[in-house]
Amino acid sequence: MKRIVYFTFFIFFTLSLFQLKTTFAADGQVVIGVPTSLTFLEGKESIKAVELAVEEINAKGGVKVGGKNLPMKVESIDIRDAAPGVPVPEALLGMEKLILEKKPTALVVGPFRSEALMAGMDMLTKYKIPLLGTIAMSPASEAKVEQDPKYKYVFRTCLNSKYLVGYITGVMKFLHQEFQYKKVLIMIQDVAWARATADAVSKIAAKMGWEVLGLETFPVGAGDFAPALMKAKTLNAEVILPIFDMPQSGTLVKQWRSMQVPALLAGFISPLTGPGAWKTFNGKIGGVLNCVFELGDLPSAKYTPAKTFYEAYKAKFGVEIEAGHGPAPSYVSVYLLKEAIERAGSLDPDAIVAALAKAEVDTTMGHLKFSPGHQVIYGNDPSKEALGCFFQWTEDGKRVIVYPESVAEAKIQLPTWMKKNK
Amino acid sequence: MITMTIVYGFINSAILVVAALGFNITFGISGVANFAHGALYIAAGFLTYLCLTELHFPYWIAAPAAVIITGALAAVIYRVVLLRVRGLVVSEVIATFAIGLAILELFRFLGFVGFEFTLPVFVDASVPLGNTLVDAQRLLVVASGIVLTVFLWLFTHYTKTGLAFRGIAQDERTALTLGINADRVAALSMAFGGAYAAVAALVILPLGTIAVNEGYDVMINSLAVCIMGGLGSTGGLIAASFLIGYGQIITATYLGTHWTMIVSLVAILIILIVKPSGLFGHQKELEERT
CATH class of the missing domain: 3.40.50.2300 (Response regulator)
Structure with a gap:
């Protein structure tokens, strides 16, 4: 009996150490969580675009938070929501696992299916994790953000339907x-x-x-x-x-x-x-x-930043972008997050959200600013809107x-x- | 419009014949309903794709290699799994269905998802048939249907193995008394069915892309034409393919494309209610009650 008690105690102790290690790992760096369908083309290329942005930011010294420069780190999980037959709760379990184990400062890319995004909005509110979605396209999430301030953590940088x-x-x-x-x-x-x-x-x-x-x-x-x-x-x-x-x-x-x-x-x-x-x-x-869907996923001779991103992606990974939806906004989202953290001066999610909502910047996809529903505004002129x-x-x-x-x-x-x- | 419907209805029917022949052969000879048929079809497609793109084999090596490997895989499935449950119909169905599911989902798990998985067409041209233009690959599917059917008839009537196939199909016990090894013939019939599935994949898949989900569609369509025609009957299979093939095209043209998916399922339901043994089926015909 004693052996069983000791063994149980030992298991709990070891697990606690792991938990402690994870918590410490989250300190001293800005963790970007990427919960998405990683085996699908848009997911595969979006995470690569995130890695490219993180590498560029870290090469320039990382993110400045309250006088300290912190490196960025990417943590991902395949939530498989784009695969046929995968129920939404299963996809959300993956997202929650990432949030609890990796303690991300924010999430980018996010679910493919709008049903999963909509169902996951309460979870993001519960854990106070900002999400910059770059795949799911239903405007219904914007309506929720506008109607109820508790959903303020959800942003979208990709095109909506x-x-x-x-x-x-x-x-x-x-x-x-x-x-x-x-x-x-x-x-x-x-x-x-x-x-x-x-x-x-x-x-x-x-x-x-x-x-x-x-x-x-x-x-x-x-x-x-x-x-x-x-x-x-x-x-x-x-x-x-x-x-x-x-x-x-x-x-x-x-x-x-x-x-x-x-x-x-x-x-x-x-x-x-x-x-x-x-x-x-x-x-x-x-x-x-x-x-x-977003400029940058295709290079433009008339808008240099789109071409610059496209070429940088090609140089790093040795292949061109094949997806017409996802990579450019994923890349842009990491930079948006960096700037929001620096303007907020902390990793406090509410401060980051407030800074993100006020963001207005020229990017790979054009000039970017958010609507009241936290959707990037798209138009026909890259000097005025995303494209x-x-x-x-x-x-x-x-x-x-x-x-x-x-x-x-x-x-x-x-x-x-x-x-x-x- | 009518000419187009006739032409594309014919081609669609030929596609159904080619896709279902392998399933029909295996059932007709060994009595095994091979529910892994769709998976073998997709496996052959991916094998050819890998031989062409990863191993850089020329097509004339890649294609026969895929046919042989798929046939061998089907025979291995029989020897390793089906032999143990032979005669237990429900167990055979469960086993083949599970194997098919495992093969297809393994491809999905390994990342074989996307539009880049395609096979080359044999001839890249359009041919006018009346006022309708048809791509040469579709005509090749029609030609393949004819060649495969004629080859099957010749093989089962003029070769020793083919005659053994028919012997087992007609009466397994009697065939045993004549020295025909039933298990060997059944394994061969599985291999034959697998090889036919592979040939079907080689001629049909260049029309589109190799997608895991297509394995399920091929299985459903093959099952539909075989049940409708009468399991094991090649003539029935051809007749049913034309009924369902034209049914699908007419439905798509005059009712709406989204209704085509239910044509096969409705066909299965109707035939099971009206004539469960199928149009030309002899299986259990005597047991049917009106």
Whole structure:
């Protein structure tokens, strides 16, 4: 019996030492927690962008807190919320584990799915941990922040779906002016964010005088788009607006080209964003217009900071950024956090949050400031707001920004088989 | 629109035939419903991808290697796992389903998630069929369906092993009395089914990307056409593929693309209610009650 008591005491003592070690480890440095889906492209590249920013900051002496320079350190955990079938509570358990064990000063990147972000907001309030989200896009979290000050710890630096709708309708307006197009067929992946985006785009497009010919919804994993493309051809669609983030959606473009559908493909197809798409899809993606959610995930000849970040990432990791969503705001978030801590002069979360809310700075993504709901404001001019953009794949495999005009590098070119409807 | 529906309906049906042939062969011969069929299909895709990109093999080595390895893997599954539960139908289903799940989720765990996993097309061109343009790879799938079906017929009618396959399929006990090793033939049938799954992957996957979830879709579609056609019946499989294939395209064209996913499931339900043995099935036909 004595042995059991001694053994139990020994176990508790050892565990206490570990706990103590973890607490000490958090002292003397600024720990940045990254709880996200680390096996997904956006997650993999976002954490790399965080590491790049931390390395740069540490090389320059770290973060100045009350007269002392502290180094930054990254601690991450794979919460797997983007994987199919992973329940939200399981993802949140991962986030809580990171908070309790690594004692981060703040979190960046965060959940992929807005459901997980929304459910995790109470946890962030409970532990008073600021989060600068760079993936989840639902504006619902902003409404919560505005309605109840207890949710003030949640910030978002990436594009939200409201701004995405703005960019899509903006490019549609541009296409109407340029080519007098007014017939659009919308094709989407059957997931909440795509449905909500398509719904909002349909309403705005109709008000803008566009004829929405239909909404084609594809289950996740669908790999044959021929019936919908046949419909686009038969209904004389001038623009096909795709909204997809599943890997199979690149097939849509292959089929669009092989069937020579005479409609411009302009929207968001996640697999077509990065430079690797050209090789992946055998160079069969020329002519497609695709959205990049944040400048910096794509270099811009007209906005140097975006190019600087893109090149720095390439130099450090030896590969270019493939994701069109996540890395740039993740990089920016670390710098925002550094500046907020320095202005607050302490690691007190409430002071950091107050400093973050007042942040106004030029970044990789453009000029950055937060709305009352703690969402970075996006627009069309990088000297005034943060920026997303549309680029076009050229026939020789280059990505050229075509919208908005402030950063446009070329005019939109119609695919060879399309005639200009003028 | 009608021409396009006819052309793409035909191609879609051919894709179903090619994807399901391996599942049908294994069941028809050994009686094992190989629920790891979709996983073998995806495994073959990833194997080819790895041979091409990591080992830098030329395609003419990578593709046959993937077919042989997948076939061997299927035979190993039989020898190591299924042999012990042979004849216990529920155990066979549970075992193959679990193995399939393990293979697919292992790929996901190892990070085989993303759009970069693709296989090259054989011919990169579009071919006009009437007023419809079709990419050559889809026509190749149709050609593969014909070649694989004809090869299967010739193999099972004119080779010793093929005749042994049919012997076991018709009556295992009688075949045993004639000196046919039932376990060896069953393992071979698993290998054959696995190899067919690999060939299907080589011709179908270049149309899109290699995605873990597609393993589940292939399994569901294969099951649907085999149940509808009658488990083990190649003629039934082809007929059912055309019914479901055209059903899916017509549904997508005239009702909406999001309804296509339920076509296979509705087909399974209807056939199980109306004719549980399937359109051309002989399995348990005598036991059916009206």
